[in-house]
Amino acid sequence: MGGRQATVDRGGGGSASAGHGGARQDPLHLALPHRRLLLGGQGIYRLKFLDFASIIESVGEGVTDVAPGDHVLPVFTGECKECAHCKSAESNMCDLLRINTDRGVMIADGKSRFSINGKPIYHFVGTSTFSEYTVMHVGCVAKINPQAPLDKVCVLSCGISTGLGASINVAKPPKGSTVAVFGLGAVGLAAAEGARIAGASRIIGVDLNPSRFEEARKFGCTEFVNPKDHNKPVQEVLAEMTNGGVDRSVECTGNINAMIQAFECVHDGWGVAVLVGVPHKDAEFKTHPMNFLNERTLKGTFFGNYKPRTDLPNVVELYMKKELEVEKFITHSVPFAEINKAFDLMAKGEGIRCIIRMEN
Incomplete structure (x- = not known):
């Protein structure tokens, strides 16, 4: 914001200010992911959380893509539109704004925009959405249809779009094909x-x-396999069910064994496996080279291969056209005053997404 610095009093000595190259937003709805805790220290205090929808309150100097009053989805990864990845039709891994869990500051000046009692609170993966106001790089906000209900489309800014895009953009199952999905979380x-x-x-x-x-039947699942019910590898079970293997598989657990199973269960000649889950840093993927030579394809994906600013508005339009049923993912909704209830639900793994309403 250059010489037009803006500061918002959040009470209790805290403040959030918009700086050069950033966009400050008025958060309205936060989606709390179930079955995944985003708490814990990294040596410094951070404003956390991801899934979110909001309205632009003000913009920094040189920001022209969005304006005050615009409805946006803040995203943990960005799109500068200038780097080789952003200019490629095949990649969404922006060189400038790719997710960085360690940075904790604004790119322009290396400083945080948050503080409490004079001490800095650091940013979280470029979003820091657990706040009434947040400050973000303009490349990490996707402008969306102002008619889209923010208390619904907020769930599209992270995990839901990741899984959706893994199938639509990366696996690309042909009509009439067979798809195996490993892990039935969100x-x-x-x-x-x-x-x-x-x-x-x-x-x-x-x-x-x-x-x-x-619950998974609501999302299109027609059959189910529990690996514990069989005395043989699940890839063999799936091959027997599908006359040699599934056409596509999508792995969403991050478990290395599930990743190997997802690859080995696809049909030779045309099968494609897509890895979405993030494995342990020391995990090793081991499979026989013949699985590749027999023309099975293994792919990885990041945020469903969606370019945030370019593609997320189209995902929102899928919902507006009733082609994507977002409501199925929202199992609970609570006001901010009942946030402990939301955390209890998450800790118990009950539900899929819980909306926290940031009400005045």
């Missing part, structure tokens, strides 16, 4: 939804928790 359910939208005729959910199976 991202896996979104992958199943993506396979449904793409026209897959069989969607096989693979999970160790059978209580998720009935």
